[in-house]
Amino acid sequence: MLIAIVLMVISPMSFATKTTPSYQYHLTEGTFQTAGYDANDNPKHARHWRRNNRNKSEYVESRAAGGNGGRAFSDDATAHLHVRKVQVWAGRYVDAIRFVYDERKGKKWGGRGGDYHEFRLRPGEYIVGIRYRAGKYIDAIQFITNLRSSRFMGGKGGSTGIMYVPEGYEVTGMYGRDGNLIDQLGLIGRRM
Numbered sequence: 750m751l752i753a754i755v756l757m758v759i760s761p762m763s764f765a766t767k768t769t770p771s772y773q774y775h776l777t778e779g780t781f782q783t784a785g786y787d788a789n790d791n792p793k794h795a796r797h798w799r800r801n802n803r804n805k806s807e808y809v810e811s812r813a814a815g816g817n818g819g820r821a822f823s824d825d826a827t828a829h830l831h832v833r834k835v836q837v838w839a840g841r842y843v844d845a846i847r848f849v850y851d852e853r854k855g856k857k858w859g860g861r862g863g864d865y866h867e868f869r870l871r872p873g874e875y876i877v878g879i880r881y882r883a884g885k886y887i888d889a890i891q892f893i894t895n896l897r898s899s900r901f902m903g904g905k906g907g908s909t910g911i912m913y914v915p916e917g918y919e920v921t922g923m924y925g926r927d928g929n930l931i932d933q934l935g936l937i938g939r940r941m
């Protein structure tokens with residue numbers, strides 16, 4: 750009997766070694782499901798997606814990379830907007846970041862420092878993931894689209910990682926923690 754209980758406890762953790770079926774977590778915010786895990790990624794910053802069915806617009810959130818400093822932030826990714834441009838202010842770290850949508854600018858997250866960088870998306874292009882370097886802060890970021898990648902923006906510190914939205918989704922927002930820098934960053938994807 751003890752063996753069966755141990756197996757039940759270990760079984761949901763098996764997602765750390767292979768792609769898994771969906772698991773449900775009941776939280777006060779709603780019901781979330783994982784959308785998969787790729788064991789070839791760095792386990793510390795692996796792709797791990799939560800699907801949220803609170804709203805009629807289905808979206809997923811990645812596991813965030815970076816540190817725990819600063820204050821929490823999140824874009825409203827449920828407004829059915831498409832990212833047309835990414836604005837990044839970066840030097841040694843990613844100081845600030847903002848998505849610009851079809852009809853409006855998103856909120857600028859982070860501080861006031863860093864050099865300005867811009868990545869414009871072409872018609873029919875959408876963001877599918879990021880490559881990053883992160884430790885206590887987000888050191889550098891590169892955006893990956895369905896057609897190409899931006900250059901890396903930021904410094905050379907931290908550990909490398911990658912996040913993609915599941916197939917059939919596009920990145921429509923971000924969440925994380927910020928202060929004078931971007932401390933932590935995760936992606937929000939919406940079903941296309």
